[in-house]
Amino acid sequence: MKYTYTHPRPAVTADCVVFGLDDEDLKVLLIQRDNAPFEGCWALPGGFARVGEAIEETARRELAEETGLKGVFLEQLYTFGDPHRDPREHVITVAYFALVNLAAHTVRPDTDARNAAWFEIEDVPELAFDHNRILQTACQRLRGKIRYVPIGFELLPRKFTLRQLQQLYEKILDRTLDKRNFRKKILKMDILAELDEIETDVAHRAARLYSFDKRKYDRMTEEGFNFEL
Amino acid sequence: MKYTYTHPRPAVTADCVVFGLDDEDLKVLLIQRDNAPFEGCWALPGGFARVGEAIEETARRELAEETGLKGVFLEQLYTFGDPHRDPREHVITVAYFALVNLAAHTVRPDTDARNAAWFEIEDVPELAFDHNRILQTACQRLRGKIRYVPIGFELLPRKFTLRQLQQLYEKILDRTLDKRNFRKKILKMDILAELDEIETDVAHRAARLYSFDKRKYDRMTEEGFNFEL
Numbered sequence: 001m002k003y004t005y006t007h008p009r010p011a012v013t014a015d016c017v018v019f020g021l022d023d024e025d026l027k028v029l030l031i032q033r034d035n036a037p038f039e040g041c042w043a044l045p046g047g048f049a050r051v052g053e054a055i056e057e058t059a060r061r062e063l064a065e066e067t068g069l070k071g072v073f074l075e076q077l078y079t080f081g082d083p084h085r086d087p088r089e090h091v092i093t094v095a096y097f098a099l100v101n102l103a104a105h106t107v108r109p110d111t112d113a114r115n116a117a118w119f120e121i122e123d124v125p126e127l128a129f130d131h132n133r134i135l136q137t138a139c140q141r142l143r144g145k146i147r148y149v150p151i152g153f154e155l156l157p158r159k160f161t162l163r164q165l166q167q168l169y170e171k172i173l174d175r176t177l178d179k180r181n182f183r184k185k186i187l188k189m190d191i192l193a194e195l196d197e198i199e200t201d202v203a204h205r206a207a208r209l210y211s212f213d214k215r216k217y218d219r220m221t222e223e224g225f226n227f228e229l
Numbered sequence: 230m231k232y233t234y235t236h237p238r239p240a241v242t243a244d245c246v247v248f249g250l251d252d253e254d255l256k257v258l259l260i261q262r263d264n265a266p267f268e269g270c271w272a273l274p275g276g277f278a279r280v281g282e283a284i285e286e287t288a289r290r291e292l293a294e295e296t297g298l299k300g301v302f303l304e305q306l307y308t309f310g311d312p313h314r315d316p317r318e319h320v321i322t323v324a325y326f327a328l329v330n331l332a333a334h335t336v337r338p339d340t341d342a343r344n345a346a347w348f349e350i351e352d353v354p355e356l357a358f359d360h361n362r363i364l365q366t367a368c369q370r371l372r373g374k375i376r377y378v379p380i381g382f383e384l385l386p387r388k389f390t391l392r393q394l395q396q397l398y399e400k401i402l403d404r405t406l407d408k409r410n411f412r413k414k415i416l417k418m419d420i421l422a423e424l425d426e427i428e429t430d431v432a433h434r435a436a437r438l439y440s441f442d443k444r445k446y447d448r449m450t451e452e453g454f455n456f457e458l
Contacts, residue, residue, distance in 0.1 A: 001235070002233045002234070002235065003233065003234050003235070003236065003237040003238065004231045004232065004233045004234075005231070005232050005233075005234075005238070006230070006231065006232070007232065007277065007279075008232040008279075008280040009232065009234070009238045009240060009241065009278075009280065010238075010241055010278055010280050011234075011238060012238065012239055012241060012321055048236065049238075049239055049310070049321070050237075051237040051238065051239050051312070051318075051319045052312045052319055053312065054310055054311050054312060055308065055310025055321055056310065058310075076307060076308060078305060079284065079305065079308045079323045081278070081283055081284025081285065081287075081323065082283050083280070083281045083282065083283060089280075090280045090281055092241055092278070092284055092323075094308045094310065094321075
């Protein structure tokens, strides 16, 4: 089949930066390309837009096809439209990002990818196309955003300690936070409900458990807030 | 000429939401379409991407062609990729936004537009395509963003009073702010330099003049900050 237009058109793709948190680190999901260009090279999951398919659906479909990942909340990151970012021709890519609980998502390469794996951010190799730049943009967005909207709280158990919450922030920000300062600021945000319960089955002194106040949390998410760490 | 591809491609456009501030209000720059679809209808300035042209350049070129506006700092807003947003076919648009000093920008319709004019946000009519939705997204972004990054300060004179700064924020946010609260918060941001000068040629009591501390301002812009009003 051939498709003909009166003006030349750039191609459009969607790419996904999926961050995964496990007990140790912030990781990113990559696939190993099975085709030229950059055959054998690691890259962000993604692929070509189909006519009639919403561009976010393209991202969702390609993510599932290449990594098996489904049901992920994708947020639009940025559209990269430099005409030289793909050696074949002018390809505009709409990039999305997501933050998921790594343990809850089994990854397997599917069609269009030789391999799919989680990489620690520090260990990410040279990627295909401008994907290192897209990844960098996503890291900045994630770490910038966590300062004014609650992020990743859905990755915690329903009842959690302030230590667990601090560890979540430390993993995402990739640095150690001052305990006293963190507690003061997180409580000041006024989105936590202090429960009348403490941890069980822990070797150390059992800490107070908290849960999110969903109503306040939604309001804060909408309004944004500052969380200077 | 005909351009042929092995797979069908959505078309790509860029659209611009240019906000202008004058002495009274926050306005938006619209053009009246000269072609079908939506002929005669008001719309955001914008047009089709060219192969080999960076997508931001498309936005910049179309803005100049349709309104005469040049040298505007455009920031990417969002990419709208719903396949039904254009009645002709699947058109993905990359939307940009900007905030300019209205007085400094003379607007004249050029090629591809019948007319170009500034509209008060409240008086914007039903626009072509999904442009009302794009405008709404831009308003939310602008008003959300002003809460954590300094916006629009370049629209003020080099030396300004806190009253002038408050008026700027009030116009963008479209609401009255408490004077005492505003001053406390803006000074706490620590991006202003208090000058050893006061207003001249004013009927009311002359107020202290301030200027921006560019170094602090750049740092804050990069890091983001909260400005709860």
